[in-house]
Amino acid sequence: MAMKVVALAGNPNVGKTTIFNALTGMKQHVGNWPGVTVEKKEGVFEYNGERFLVVDLPGTYSLTAHSIDELVARNFLLNGNPDVVVNVVDATSILRNLYLTLEIFEMGLKNVVIALNKIDLAEKKGIKIDAKKMSKVLGVPVVPLDAKDGIGMKDLKDVIVAVAHGEVEETPIIPTYEPAVEREIEHISKCLEGTKLVSKYPVRWLALKLLQRDEEVMKLVERHLGQEGLDRVMTHINEVEERYGKAMDLVIAGQKYEFIDGLTHEFMSYGRAGGEPFTDQLDRLLVHPVYGFIVMAIVFYFVFKFIFVFGLPIQNWLAEAFTDFGNWLAPHIANEALRGLLVDGIIGGVGMVLSFFPLVFLLFLALSFLEDLGYMARIAVLMEGILRKFGLPGKAVIPLILGLGCNVPAVMATRTIEDEKDRLVTMFVNPFVPCSARLSVISFLAGLFFPKESALVAASIYALAFTVAILSAWLVSHFVKGESGLFVIELPEYLVPSGKALLLHSWERSKEFVRKAGTVILVGALLIWYLSNYPVPIGTGGSYAEKLGHLFGPYMGLMGLDWKAAVSLLFGIIAKENVISTYGVLYGTAAAIRSAMTPLQAYVLMAVTTLYIPCIATIGAIRAESNWKWAALATAYMITVASIVGILIWHVGLLLGWGA
Amino acid sequence: MNMIVPLSELRPGESGVVINFQGGPNFRSKLYPMGLAPGVIIRVLDRFQFGPVIIEAGGTRLAVGKNMADKILVRKL
Numbered sequence: 001m002a003m004k005v006v007a008l009a010g011n012p013n014v015g016k017t018t019i020f021n022a023l024t025g026m027k028q029h030v031g032n033w034p035g036v037t038v039e040k041k042e043g044v045f046e047y048n049g050e051r052f053l054v055v056d057l058p059g060t061y062s063l064t065a066h067s068i069d070e071l072v073a074r075n076f077l078l079n080g081n082p083d084v085v086v087n088v089v090d091a092t093s094i095l096r097n098l099y100l101t102l103e104i105f106e107m108g109l110k111n112v113v114i115a116l117n118k119i120d121l122a123e124k125k126g127i128k129i130d131a132k133k134m135s136k137v138l139g140v141p142v143v144p145l146d147a148k149d150g151i152g153m154k155d156l157k158d159v160i161v162a163v164a165h166g167e168v169e170e171t172p173i174i175p176t177y178e179p180a181v182e183r184e185i186e187h188i189s190k191c192l193e194g195t196k197l198v199s200k201y202p203v204r205w206l207a208l209k210l211l212q213r214d215e216e217v218m219k220l221v222e223r224h225l226g227q228e229g230l231d232r233v234m235t236h237i238n239e240v241e242e243r244y245g246k247a248m249d250l251v252i253a254g255q256k257y258e259f260i261d262g263l264t265h266e267f268m269s270y271g272r273a274g275g276e277p278f279t280d281q282l283d284r285l286l287v288h289p290v291y292g293f294i295v296m297a298i299v300f301y302f303v304f305k306f307i308f309v310f311g312l313p314i315q316n317w318l319a320e321a322f323t324d325f326g327n328w329l330a331p332h333i334a335n336e337a338l339r340g341l342l343v344d345g346i347i348g349g350v351g352m353v354l355s356f357f358p359l360v361f362l363l364f365l366a367l368s369f370l371e372d373l374g375y376m377a378r379i380a381v382l383m384e385g386i387l388r389k390f391g392l393p394g395k396a397v398i399p400l401i402l403g404l405g406c407n408v409p410a411v412m413a414t415r416t417i418e419d420e421k422d423r424l425v426t427m428f429v430n431p432f433v434p435c436s437a438r439l440s441v442i443s444f445l446a447g448l449f450f451p452k453e454s455a456l457v458a459a460s461i462y463a464l465a466f467t468v469a470i471l472s473a474w475l476v477s478h479f480v481k482g483e484s485g486l487f488v489i490e491l492p493e494y495l496v497p498s499g500k501a502l503l504l505h506s507w508e509r510s511k512e513f514v515r516k517a518g519t520v521i522l523v524g525a526l527l528i529w530y531l532s533n534y535p536v537p538i539g540t541g542g543s544y545a546e547k548l549g550h551l552f553g554p555y556m557g558l559m560g561l562d563w564k565a566a567v568s569l570l571f572g573i574i575a576k577e578n579v580i581s582t583y584g585v586l587y588g589t590a591a592a593i594r595s596a597m598t599p600l601q602a603y604v605l606m607a608v609t610t611l612y613i614p615c616i617a618t619i620g621a622i623r624a625e626s627n628w629k630w631a632a633l634a635t636a637y638m639i640t641v642a643s644i645v646g647i648l649i650w651h652v653g654l655l656l657g658w659g660a
Numbered sequence: 661m662n663m664i665v666p667l668s669e670l671r672p673g674e675s676g677v678v679i680n681f682q683g684g685p686n687f688r689s690k691l692y693p694m695g696l697a698p699g700v701i702i703r704v705l706d707r708f709q710f711g712p713v714i715i716e717a718g719g720t721r722l723a724v725g726k727n728m729a730d731k732i733l734v735r736k737l
């Protein structure tokens with residue numbers, strides 16, 4: 001018998017992932033939904049020996065078809081045949097959350113469980129909810145939860161299993177609209193009668209979606225009834241709206257909230273009003289146009305301190321450990337080719353990259369902390385005014401910050417930006433944001449060449465990269481068509497993040513980095529080792545790598561770099577960590593790298609490595625989120641900018657006498 | 661008394677009922693699920709010179725961009 005499938009659906013930030021983790025524990029797998037780059041989380045839980053597959057759907061406010069996230073969630077609910085749909089509802093904002101719940105009910109699902117989460121917070125706010133009554137009113141089981149503390153999880157499992165086994169008779173409540181709307185629902189339903197569509201989808205849902213001009217449903221109808229059939233329905237809707245003097249979607253949305261309001265009176269009441277909520281008080285400071293920025297600067301300062309102060313010593317220790325291991329191993333291998341492959345290729349290359357794991361982990365930890373704290377949304381609000389001036393939406397700050405970890409998820413995070421133009425521009429400039437792989441290059445070179453002021457030097461590279469990104473956004477936004485500037489974002493309650501969730505989340509993300517290091521980088525390191533040892537070892541001038549490097553050497557000379565830099569940068573295209581691992585292989589030791597370059601050259605190398613091209617994976621992500629043309633354009637643009645910046649730094653540096 | 665004004669004109673502490681939107685169906689359907697629909701009562705928590713308006717609607721806190729707030733019509737309460 002196939003495993004029963006449990007889908008988790010709900011608004012963003014309601015605690016879906018917390019519930020998912022509590023249900024599945026460590027037995028989870030992160031992948032992608034087929035054909036799109038939306039993250040798909042799957043896990044398994046066991047109950048009396050039976051296994052259940054849990055799927056965490058993307059968090060959405062509704063099930064229209066405006067974003068890929070919504071489309072993924074909606075298609076899974078409609079066509080994925082989940083055995084149980086757990087609709088996670090935030091008890092502190094029932095009104096807004098039930099909008100989605102009603103949409104799910106209107107889809108005709110009769111296997112819904114409502115996980116009424118964050119009841120601890122609701123209680124604190126004086127919101128009283130009678131879950132039993134709520135269940136009776138809504139016609140589906142309601143399980144109160146405090147998922148963060150694991151309270152109610154046992155009940156949730158019991159109910160999920162009962163619903164999965166068909167032991168629960170559900171009568172989800174469906175809103176009735178005013179007669180004019182109901183009449184149209186009936187009329188459209190008649191038009192659709194007898195078509196195949198009606199056997200696949202609930203006809204009331206189809207009719208409602210048509211009244212709201214849902215583009216996906218319009219396409220469906222066109223496919224089944226032809227252009228003419230669709231036109232007939234839409235013309236009819238236009239006429240009705242004309243007569244009525246109001247858009248149907250406006251009426252439907254308004255009445256939905258009215259309906260929800262009526263329902264909640266039956267099971268919910270507000271207790272003492274209390275003073276001004278803590279979150280509002282804090283927001284007075286944190287999104288304040290002056291103090292807010294000061295706080296933000298301080299926050300980012302501590303994030304960087306945190307990463308460098310803890311990360312760098314561990315990184316150095318790991319790097320040394322790998323070198324020592326290689327040195328210890330070398331005499332034990334008789335075969336010269338094998339020794340080179342193992343010590344120089346594998347241990348030298350990958351070892352160097354792996355030593356950056358602590359940095360990456362700490363970075364993700366800091367980012368997840370800010371995210372779960374609720375501070376990320378405040379940053380978006382703070383930045384909207386400024387970023388908009390440069391052609392970026394306030395929400396772009398999230399991909400811009402995520403880019404500090406890795407540009408691949410950052411490019412994917414641009415999908416939270418609804419406006420196409422905003423999204424394209426944000427995506428275009430994102431690769432300029434130095435990812436953790438480039439952090440590894442920057443911190444290595446900064447530590448090696450500027451031991452006393454490494455943090456300052458590293459910070460200057462970050463400042464350079466962000467300046468380039470912002471100016472590029474301003475430039476590019478003038479060339480992309482489309483309107484932009486629709487900004488609306490939820491400001492969640494400030495919450496102390498759960499340490500366990502933070503660690504789990506950061507661990508998963510860091511593993512992703514290592515997985516990349518283990519596959520793409522290994523191939524890269526081995527390729528370099530091959531190219532630099534065949535047909536003859538490097539140093540004789542006859543290796544493939546040298547030939548390749550010499551081809552680009554003269555161009556690199558314009559910015560004070562040599563053919564070895566060309567080779568390293570070339571391999572950096574596979575993944576930015578390769579720049580350092582290639583130097584490692586080409587020079588053998590860090591000391592050799594140190595004596596081969598001046599600090600100015602190292603600085604140019606840092607700047608160019610940061611700006612010159614998105615890595616292969618990032619190019620792939622841009623393509624996936626837009627198209628090849630856009631990815632190619634972004635790549636060509638970066639190469640141009642990096643060349644200009646590299647040449648400028650080198651020559652200005654020489655003029656200022658920093659050449660030695 | 662029952663003035664209809666853009667949301668962006670409400671001052672912190674003032675409330676209003678959402679009446680209509682000056683935007684197409686795409687614009688509107690983005691706002692509905694976030695709690696901004698006709699008949700919903702909103703309260704302005706904070707407002708900045710060039711930045712977004714911060715409101716409370718349906719028990720949640722939302723930041724609405726200036727451009728958007730200009731297009732949301734409310735009846736002052």
Ligand SMILES: Nc1nc2c(ncn2[C@@H]2O[C@H](COP(=O)(O)OP(=O)(O)O)[C@@H](O)[C@H]2O)c(=O)[nH]1
Nearest residue numbers: 012013014015016017018118146147148372498
């Ligand atoms: N107080 C409280 N906080 C919770 C509860 N469930 C989740 N949270 C917090 O709510 C935030 C969002 O949770 P998350 O699972 O990431 O939400 P998602 O976006 O729906 O996946 C996190 O800071 C959680 O720690 C709960 O039952 N009570």
Ligand SMILES: [Mg+2]
Nearest residue numbers: 016017018059
């Ligand atoms: Mg989540």
